Amino acid sequence: MRNLAGQEAGVTSQSVFGTPGRVAGIVFGEWEEVSPWAPLAERRGVPGNAVTVYGAMGTTNICDVIADNGRSLLEFVAEGLAYHGANGALPSSAFCEVFVGFNPVWAKMIAAEYPLVEDVQEVLWEAASLPVASFPAGYDAGLVLSRRHGDRVHIAQSPQDVIVTVCGGMGNLHALSMPSWGDTKSVTALSGERRSLAGLRVLDTATLYAGPFISTVLADHGADVIKIEPPGGDSYRHAATRMWPLLARNKRSVVADLRSRDGADLVRALVPELDVVVVNMPDRLLIEAGLDYQTLGAINPGLIYVHVTSYGLDGPYADRLGTGRWARP
Numbered sequence: 001m002r003n004l005a006g007q008e009a010g011v012t013s014q015s016v017f018g019t020p021g022r023v024a025g026i027v028f029g030e031w032e033e034v035s036p037w038a039p040l041a042e043r044r045g046v047p048g049n050a051v052t053v054y055g056a057m058g059t060t061n062i063c064d065v066i067a068d069n070g071r072s073l074l075e076f077v078a079e080g081l082a083y084h085g086a087n088g089a090l091p092s093s094a095f096c097e098v099f100v101g102f103n104p105v106w107a108k109m110i111a112a113e114y115p116l117v118e119d120v121q122e123v124l125w126e127a128a129s130l131p132v133a134s135f136p137a138g139y140d141a142g143l144v145l146s147r148r149h150g151d152r153v154h155i156a157q158s159p160q161d162v163i164v165t166v167c168g169g170m171g172n173l174h175a176l177s178m179p180s181w182g183d184t185k186s187v188t189a190l191s192g193e194r195r196s197l198a199g200l201r202v203l204d205t206a207t208l209y210a211g212p213f214i215s216t217v218l219a220d221h222g223a224d225v226i227k228i229e230p231p232g233g234d235s236y237r238h239a240a241t242r243m244w245p246l247l248a249r250n251k252r253s254v255v256a257d258l259r260s261r262d263g264a265d266l267v268r269a270l271v272p273e274l275d276v277v278v279v280n281m282p283d284r285l286l287i288e289a290g291l292d293y294q295t296l297g298a299i300n301p302g303l304i305y306v307h308v309t310s311y312g313l314d315g316p317y318a319d320r321l322g323t324g325r326w327a328r329p
Contacts, residue, residue, distance in 0.1 A: 025055040025246075026178070028165070029191075034104040035166035036111035043117065044188045053220075054099055054163070054186040055246060056178040063174050064106075070113035073106060074120065077175050078127030081155050096182035098155050100124065101167040102175050117164050125159035155179070184246065187220055195222025202276040204228065204251065205258060205267065205291070207235065211280035211308045212247045218276070219250035227251040228258065228267070264289045271299045280308040282319045 029051040030039035037043075041050035062080040067073035081098060102110065114120045129152040147154050156162055163186065168174065180186070189195060200223040204215035212227070219225040227248060229237070233255075236244040256263035258281075268290065271277070277296060279286060286292040286307075293305045307313070310322030 025053065027051050027053050028167070030165060030167070034107075036107055036115070037117040037120075037164070037166070040163065040165050041188050046188050046190060049191045050188055051191050052186055052188040054097070054178070055180050055184040056099065057181050058178065060177040061174055062177060065173055067109075070110035071123070073110060074114075074123045075127045077177075078124050080175075081124065081128035081177055082130050095185075096156055097161045097163055097180045097186055098128075099163045099165070099178040099180070099186075100175060101165045101177075103168040103173060104166055105173060106175065107166045118159070120164050121159040121162045124162050124164070125154055125156065128162075129154040184216075198222035200224065200276065201274050202226070202278065203267065203270055203274050204278045206278050206280040206308065208280075209243070209247065211278045211306070214306060214308070215251065215276075215278050216247050216249065223276075225251040226270070227253045228256050228263075229253050231255055231257055258289055258291065264291055267291055268296070268299060271296050271303060274300065274303060276304045276306060278306045278308070282309065282321065283307070283313050284319050 029041065029049075039050075040052055041047065044052075060080065062077050064073060064076050067076055077100070081100070110120060114123065129149075132148060132151050132153055135153065147157055167176065197218055200218065202215050202218050202223045202225040204212055204225055205228045206212050206215070207230075215223075215225045215227070227234070234244065234248070234253075236247060254266075256266045258264055258267065267277075279291065281289075281291075283292060287295075293307065296305060297303055309318070311317035311320055
């Protein structure tokens with residue numbers, strides 16, 4: 001954690017903590033850190049040579065050379081967290097986590113008053129909040145205020161979503177904050193560990209977000225995921241967003257045009273060896289291509305067929321296309 005995201009002190013950042021910027025995520029472990037608390041992995045019940053994967057939407061550097069006690073320091077850091085927040089006017093931010101990394105000097109000061117890291121999380125969560133009345137009109141419809149508790153809006157739904165770690169050297173009087181989007185949750189596992197879904201074979205034929213996110217979660221837990229991309233590559237691969245590395249992680253890709261006979265034949269040839277197929281095309285198009293559940297299920301009766309649609313399989317809108325990350329009534 002001393003060189004987050006490959007940053008170089010004095011070259012790409014002010015220090016190893018960095019300046020605010022777009023960081024897609026980090027993989028970290030607390031093996032050499034001088035910490036008064038147990039490492040995050042151990043707190044999560046994963047002792048040993050473990051790492052945590054955390055998806056981030058940016059970084060914040062919080063500095064303080066005035067605080068002389070743990071409570072004041074935590075409240076000051078929390079003020080910075082509250083105003084930076086999780087860029088909370090997003091539906092997904094309701095489920096975000098907030099990563100907070102303290103330098104060893106601050107951690108020692110804080111632990112003198114709060115020897116339990118759970119108490120540190122509680123103080124940060126409670127103090128890193130803003131009054132509901134401070135938000136502009138119209139923000140009470142469930143976006144920002146989905147993290148509302150009483151008359152205050154917090155940076156996350158619960159203190160457990162504030163991830164406290166120790167990182168950096170003895171000369172940095174900084175705290176590092178990285179909010180997440182909320183689309184993904186951090187995962188901690190033993191390095192090289194056989195994960196829970198290892199051996200599960202998944203074919204992801206879906207596009208954009210809703211379908212591919214399902215197979216991404218499966219891949220995070222060890223499933224072997226093959227991603228079907230159209231000729232020229234998935235649309236997110238070329239988009240000016242961070243979605244492709246988030247959704248394509250831990251997957252292998254193969255190019256196939258599912259609208260062609262050869263592309264559909266390739267999928268059907270793979271089906272006997274698969275456990276799961278993920279699709280998000282309208283049922284009409286799947287039937288025309290011979291990739292519907294009845295066809296693939298006849299080839300492999302044990303196949304789990306995950307079909308994500310915009311408007312369901314029945315009704316007047318069944319053939320309509322749509323995009324969106326959240327179900328709405």
